[in-house]
Amino acid sequence: MTTFPANFLWGAATSAYQIEGSPLADGAGENIWHRFSHAPNNIADQSNGDVACDHYRRFRDDVHLMRELGIGAYRFSTSWARVLPEGVGRVNQAGLDFYSRLIDTLLENHIQPMLTLYHWDLPQALEDRGGWADPRSADWFAEYAQLMYRAFDDRVPLWCTINEPWVIVDQGYVEGRHAPGRRDWAEAAAVSKNLLCAHAAAVDAYRAVGKHAIGLVVNLVPIHPASDSDADRQAAQRLDAYLNRQFLDPVLLGEVPPELPQMFGADWPNWTADELRRIRQPIDFVGVNYYLRLRVCDDPKTGLARARAVTQPNCPYTAMGWEIYSQGLAEILLWIKERYGDVPQYITENGAAFDDISLPNGAVDDAPRVQYLKEHLVAARRAIEAGVNLRGYFAWSLLDNFEWQCGYSKRFGLVHVDFATQRRVPKSSARFYSNVIRTDGAALEDKTHA
Ligand code: FCB
Numbered sequence: 001m002t003t004f005p006a007n008f009l010w011g012a013a014t015s016a017y018q019i020e021g022s023p024l025a026d027g028a029g030e031n032i033w034h035r036f037s038h039a040p041n042n043i044a045d046q047s048n049g050d051v052a053c054d055h056y057r058r059f060r061d062d063v064h065l066m067r068e069l070g071i072g073a074y075r076f077s078t079s080w081a082r083v084l085p086e087g088v089g090r091v092n093q094a095g096l097d098f099y100s101r102l103i104d105t106l107l108e109n110h111i112q113p114m115l116t117l118y119h120w121d122l123p124q125a126l127e128d129r130g131g132w133a134d135p136r137s138a139d140w141f142a143e144y145a146q147l148m149y150r151a152f153d154d155r156v157p158l159w160c161t162i163n164e165p166w167v168i169v170d171q172g173y174v175e176g177r178h179a180p181g182r183r184d185w186a187e188a189a190a191v192s193k194n195l196l197c198a199h200a201a202a203v204d205a206y207r208a209v210g211k212h213a214i215g216l217v218v219n220l221v222p223i224h225p226a227s228d229s230d231a232d233r234q235a236a237q238r239l240d241a242y243l244n245r246q247f248l249d250p251v252l253l254g255e256v257p258p259e260l261p262q263m264f265g266a267d268w269p270n271w272t273a274d275e276l277r278r279i280r281q282p283i284d285f286v287g288v289n290y291y292l293r294l295r296v297c298d299d300p301k302t303g304l305a306r307a308r309a310v311t312q313p314n315c316p317y318t319a320m321g322w323e324i325y326s327q328g329l330a331e332i333l334l335w336i337k338e339r340y341g342d343v344p345q346y347i348t349e350n351g352a353a354f355d356d357i358s359l360p361n362g363a364v365d366d367a368p369r370v371q372y373l374k375e376h377l378v379a380a381r382r383a384i385e386a387g388v389n390l391r392g393y394f395a396w397s398l399l400d401n402f403e404w405q406c407g408y409s410k411r412f413g414l415v416h417v418d419f420a421t422q423r424r425v426p427k428s429s430a431r432f433y434s435n436v437i438r439t440d441g442a443a444l445e446d447k448t449h450a
Pocket of ligand 1: 412
């Protein structure tokens with residue numbers, strides 16, 4: 001039986017706006033999620049990230065907790081508006097100091113940092129100047145990226161440019177469920193291209209000053225047609241182009257999937273050969289966020305891809321309504337290898353929301369999450385056996401946190417957070433993951449969690 005490679009990173013992931021709280025503290029500028037969550041009716045439980053997990057003030061405890069659990073790597077994001085309150089120009093040293101303390105604390109506890117530059121919290125000052133729809137956004141992002149490399153590349157070995165550009169485009173500019181809450185296909189098409197240019201500009205800047213590794217993080221979803229009909233098959237292919245290939249094809253092949261200009265029509269911007277060449281520059285790894293599979297049927301009324309998701313009776317779903325399909329993780333990792341070649345991969349997020357039940361003694365026995373983790377780690381191991389160059393796994397998430405438009409109503413944590421008291425209690429899944437880490441995966445064979 002294959003085990004996990006010797007240097008495999010066993011990690012946990014979070015993002016700045018979802019856990020930090022204190023979004024305006026110590027000179028930070030406002031970001032678009034602060035603005036969006038404070039406007040009425042954007043968040044299911046009318047909450048916001050003002051306090052979240054109060055990680056900004058409790059980060060030391062959280063790092064110690066990770067160490068107790070044996071977690072060896074931590075993927076977090078930095079808030080652009082904390083370090084550049086206006087997005088460009090004036091640097092807020094207090095913001096840099098916060099991340100410097102966090103990184104030092106991680107290293108003191110033998111936890112490898114993986115830093116994501118952008119996990120959706122654009123400085124509001126830049127949004128006011130056009131945000132990602134403005135082509136100047138690539139320069140803005142490169143300025144911010146350079147600042148961070150200079151400050152932290154001596155201590156941070158793994159960098160991610162942008163988290164899930166598809167979600168930014170689709171939820172932020174097509175569906176309008178995320179900040180900045182727009183519904184405009186022309187803007188979405190411009191944002192898609194601008195995000196790629198921004199990613200490329202940040203990689204470019206890294207090659208000038210960085211000494212380690214940088215990559216892009218995408219969310220990928222196996223998309224299967226709901227029936228054998230040609231119409232459903234084509235719908236699945238359109239959604240696959242929109243969701244899975246929109247960013248990886250330009251970055252790794254230097255091509256735009258041909259379905260996209262067809263779907264966006266006249267709204268699709270022109271891409272010059274020079275732009276495509278710049279976007280294609282080598283990256284050191286692909287970060288994969290994996291949660292679910294979609295089965296779709298053709299539906300002319302549904303979204304850009306004209307593909308509607310159908311649910312299946314007798315299939316397991318999480319509290320998000322996402323189908324649990326662990327073998328899809330292996331499928332996706334192998335698909336990357338086949339389509340794009342042997343690029344190193346990390347699973348940068350994987351996890352599930354369930355309606356956890358707290359027992360009277362305060363413990364949280366989250367058996368469904370234990371099962372979810374186990375199945376997905378077994379699938380990851382299968383992908384390694386099949387030759388995928390998989391370097392690490394980051395569970396989403398370390399802590400229950402602010403789940404965007406769902407507010408605090410959906411819990412993804414390995415560690416339960418009581419948002420009234422900020423008390424942290426590791427769930428059974430945290431104990432299980434800890435055992436997996438301690439045994440380098442051998443605990444996956446433990447039948448007590450079958
Ligand atoms: C991903 C996001 C992450 C979290 C999980 C559940 O799409 O990157 O912030 O919301 O989903």
